[in-house]
Amino acid sequence: MLSSEIQLRAFLERQSQLLQRERTAEIERTSLLLSSCSPKLLEKKGLALGGLGVVGINIGLGGKSLIELERPSAYHSTQLFPPHSFRTGDLARIAEHVSVSVPKKTTAKSGKKPTSDTQGVEGVVYKVLKHLILVSDTRIVIAVDSSDSAEDFELPERCRLLKLANSVTYDSLLIDSKNGSHGQSTGVLNNLIQVLLGIIPPSSKNALPDLQYSGPIPEPKPKRGSAEIALIHGPPGTGKTHTLIEIIRQLVAQGKRVLVCGASNLAVDNLLERLLPHGIPATRLGHPARVLSVLHPATLDAQASRSEESALAKDVKKDLESAMNSLTGKGKGRLKGPERRKMWEEVKELRKEYRKREGIVVKTVMAQAKVVLATCHSAGGRELLNARFDVVVIDEATQALEAVCWIPILKANKLILAGDPLQLPPTIMSTHEKTVKKDPAPKNNEKNHPQRLGWNLQQCLQGHINQNSPTQITVPPSNSSESQLPNTDPTSSSSSDSDEPLIPEDSELSKAVPRKPKKTHHSGVLRPSRSLETTLFDRLERMYGLNVKRMLTVQYRMHARIAEFPSNTLYTSSLISHESVASHLLTDLNGVSETSEPEAVADVLGFPVVFFDTSGCEYFERLDDDGSIGDEGSRCNENEAALVKTWVEKLVQAGISPSQIAVITPYQAQIGTVDGMQGREKEAVILSLVRSNDKREVGFLKEKRRLNVAMTRPRRQLCVVGDSSTVSQGSPYLKSWMKWLETHADVRFGEV
Numbered sequence: 001m002l003s004s005e006i007q008l009r010a011f012l013e014r015q016s017q018l019l020q021r022e023r024t025a026e027i028e029r030t031s032l033l034l035s036s037c038s039p040k041l042l043e044k045k046g047l048a049l050g051g052l053g054v055v056g057i058n059i060g061l062g063g064k065s066l067i068e069l070e071r072p073s074a075y076h077s078t079q080l081f082p083p084h085s086f087r088t089g090d091l092a093r094i095a096e097h098v099s100v101s102v103p104k105k106t107t108a109k110s111g112k113k114p115t116s117d118t119q120g121v122e123g124v125v126y127k128v129l130k131h132l133i134l135v136s137d138t139r140i141v142i143a144v145d146s147s148d149s150a151e152d153f154e155l156p157e158r159c160r161l162l163k164l165a166n167s168v169t170y171d172s173l174l175i176d177s178k179n180g181s182h183g184q185s186t187g188v189l190n191n192l193i194q195v196l197l198g199i200i201p202p203s204s205k206n207a208l209p210d211l212q213y214s215g216p217i218p219e220p221k222p223k224r225g226s227a228e229i230a231l232i233h234g235p236p237g238t239g240k241t242h243t244l245i246e247i248i249r250q251l252v253a254q255g256k257r258v259l260v261c262g263a264s265n266l267a268v269d270n271l272l273e274r275l276l277p278h279g280i281p282a283t284r285l286g287h288p289a290r291v292l293s294v295l296h297p298a299t300l301d302a303q304a305s306r307s308e309e310s311a312l313a314k315d316v317k318k319d320l321e322s323a324m325n326s327l328t329g330k331g332k333g334r335l336k337g338p339e340r341r342k343m344w345e346e347v348k349e350l351r352k353e354y355r356k357r358e359g360i361v362v363k364t365v366m367a368q369a370k371v372v373l374a375t376c377h378s379a380g381g382r383e384l385l386n387a388r389f390d391v392v393v394i395d396e397a398t399q400a401l402e403a404v405c406w407i408p409i410l411k412a413n414k415l416i417l418a419g420d421p422l423q424l425p426p427t428i429m430s431t432h433e434k435t436v437k438k439d440p441a442p443k444n445n446e447k448n449h450p451q452r453l454g455w456n457l458q459q460c461l462q463g464h465i466n467q468n469s470p471t472q473i474t475v476p477p478s479n480s481s482e483s484q485l486p487n488t489d490p491t492s493s494s495s496s497d498s499d500e501p502l503i504p505e506d507s508e509l510s511k512a513v514p515r516k517p518k519k520t521h522h523s524g525v526l527r528p529s530r531s532l533e534t535t536l537f538d539r540l541e542r543m544y545g546l547n548v549k550r551m552l553t554v555q556y557r558m559h560a561r562i563a564e565f566p567s568n569t570l571y572t573s574s575l576i577s578h579e580s581v582a583s584h585l586l587t588d589l590n591g592v593s594e595t596s597e598p599e600a601v602a603d604v605l606g607f608p609v610v611f612f613d614t615s616g617c618e619y620f621e622r623l624d625d626d627g628s629i630g631d632e633g634s635r636c637n638e639n640e641a642a643l644v645k646t647w648v649e650k651l652v653q654a655g656i657s658p659s660q661i662a663v664i665t666p667y668q669a670q671i672g673t674v675d676g677m678q679g680r681e682k683e684a685v686i687l688s689l690v691r692s693n694d695k696r697e698v699g700f701l702k703e704k705r706r707l708n709v710a711m712t713r714p715r716r717q718l719c720v721v722g723d724s725s726t727v728s729q730g731s732p733y734l735k736s737w738m739k740w741l742e743t744h745a746d747v748r749f750g751e752v
């Protein structure tokens with residue numbers, strides 16, 4: 001039996017409720033931090049920069065105001081910024097400066113109430129500029145997305161920059177239907193959407209073009225049944241991303257238009273980095289500040305400014321910048337009173353004109369793009385308004401909230417998801433709400449009104465779910481592949497391309513999978529999610545199982561010894577190491593053995609797994625915090641860091657290039673975190689566990705999925721640095737890992 005209208009309602013209501021909770025939790029967290037810390041403490045923590053002045057304003061793509069801030073010499077003895085944590089892509093607010101030496105409620109001079117921390121102008125850190133000689137930060141640029149209807153934003157002469165949490169994400173997912181939508185046309189309910197909601201079953205045939213990796217594109221096979229969705233499920237290193245790249249290459253060769261998404265900017269950059277060598281014309285959407293700099297030439301910004309049409313917009317841009325500077329610029333040139341109002345009107349007109357001209361440029365670039373890349377979230381941006389794609393591909397789909405996945409899904413006719421539920425899950429704040437006992441189907445009352453449901457999918461279902469009578473929707477019988485609901489999608493190409501398989505039965509992918517479905521019963525019924533941690537990938541796997549899924553089991557990354565522990569403990573020993581990697585070592589890297597001292601080769605490079613056990617060394621961790629906001633601060637362990645540094649130096653001396661090495665930990669205060677490495681790999685990875693204490697506390701290390709990502713990033717060597725006696729007390733899983741390391745790694749104690 002497939003989903004009934006009541007089940008649909010229950011599902012949507014539950015998603016909406018979970019998103020609301022999440023948004024509240026995120027906002028509470030940010031305001032708690034901002035309100036409970038004094039300005040001085042926020043600056044000390046690197047979460048605020050005080051006493052800043054506006055240097056100037058430029059205009060970026062989309063009419064964004066790029067506000068440049070510095071420390072004016074009038075207020076500071078040095079222009080160099082103190083240590084801070086602002087990085088490109090962070091959300092930030094420019095507020096009025098508050099003196100750090102007085103209590104928060106009053107300002108020093110006037111005694112009048114200061115601008116609240118929730119007032120001011122919000123934007124994204126566009127870039128942080130360094131002093132050329134001192135190589136220290138001296139300026140910061142904030143991109144503010146001001147619409148032409150926006151109020152005049154008056155920047156204070158003396159500003160304070162505050163780092164914000166990412167709560168805006170939920171604002172754009174939870175849409176009040178009174179106030180608009182993502183710009184999706186309502187009423188579109190194509191076969192893909194119906195399958196995802198369990199209104200019709202997936203078509204019986206599976207799923208992807210033939211995959212002869214990187215070879216010539218195969219001839220299209222005779223047409224078979226339609227396939228709306230495909231899941232690529234695989235443990236670390238099994239080539240999920242690699243497979244997606246090949247699929248995209250083949251889809252493009254067939255003349256298809258593809259939207260390629262990831263849960264994070266990193267996931268999208270990872271895909272783009274791997275697509276470019278194939279010469280596939282791709283356009284990366286999103287804030288350039290959030291895109292890796294080597295990939296900037298592929299961004300929409302860069303492609304737009306290179307296009308012939310861009311000259312049209314440049315003149316208006318110049319006028320707009322000069323007008324903005326006289327409004328919000330510094331010093332005496334700053335306009336006041338009626339003159340200011342007049343100039344602001346002019347700015348609005350200029351911005352409108354600039355948008356119009358820029359719109360033409362963007363449209364031209366987008367029309368040429370066969371492959372568009374964006375985070376799921378930014379696929380809802382202006383650039384893709386009303387855009388349609390043949391296929392949407394989402395990598396790292398097990399790290400994305402279901403609601404976020406729907407943003408690109410509503411623009412396509414087919415969907416391919418890749419992921420691994422045993423790697424990083426979506427980040428959720430409202431943890432105390434994670435489990436809910438039972439979700440009663442909502443009754444037919446005002447609770448179900450669409451304005452309350454608010455979720456973007458709700459826009460789509462208007463007209464298909466009758467608000468007053470649950471009996472008026474017609475759910476087709478389960479053996480029917482055609483919905484009785486009208487397909488109102490005018491651009492739907494289902495009649496022309498629905499015959500294309502998404503995963504062919506004779507591909508390498510399908511050979512890796514037993515063809516007989518497991519006994520598990522996949523009902524195809526939509527059930528409300530227990531928490532936001534249930535991803536679309538999990539839900540579809542549960543609903544349709546092997547009918548839509550392909551499992552990858554051969555890994556092409558790690559030495560077999562590195563893969564052994566995760567395989568045995570998380571993947572029922574089913575992870576097979578391909579012979580091309582099963583015994584590869586750092587010594588086999590090009591040129592390394594010839595240039596290295598034989599001693600270094602023997603001592604440093606010759607082991608796939610090394611374990612520095614600091615147990616008994618008293619290398620105690622430290623809380624990177626003064627304890628003012630509870631016990632939430634990040635941890636660091638300086639002695640461990642020194643050990644890591646020595647090992648890195650030994651690797652480099654032995655001939656390994658620094659770009660082939662990554663140092664990762666679960667804690668930001670120590671160095672780059674595990675989360676930043678999902679989807680990536682390095683020849684040598686050093687994993688610093690940080691935790692070492694008398695209380696046997698292990699914090700983040702308990703999270704199996706995070707640890708799984710961490711230990712599966714290396715190709716040829718994993719070096720673990722940690723205190724086995726603290727760590728092994730953390731959980732049975734950690735205990736077995738420590739035991740495994742003691743038996744199978746090259747164990748060294750304390751000092752290098």
Ligand SMILES: Nc1ncnc2c1ncn2[C@@H]1O[C@H](COP(=O)(O)OP(=O)(O)OP(=O)(O)O)[C@@H](O)[C@H]1O
Nearest residue numbers: 234235236237238239240241242556557678679680
């Ligand atoms: N079929 C293949 N033949 C040769 N090399 C492959 C193949 N599939 C993947 N690889 C290589 O194996 C490594 C891992 O692949 P990829 O990053 O695509 O895996 P993944 O499943 O996305 O990994 P993870 O989930 O751990 O991020 C890469 O270096 C990739 O080039």
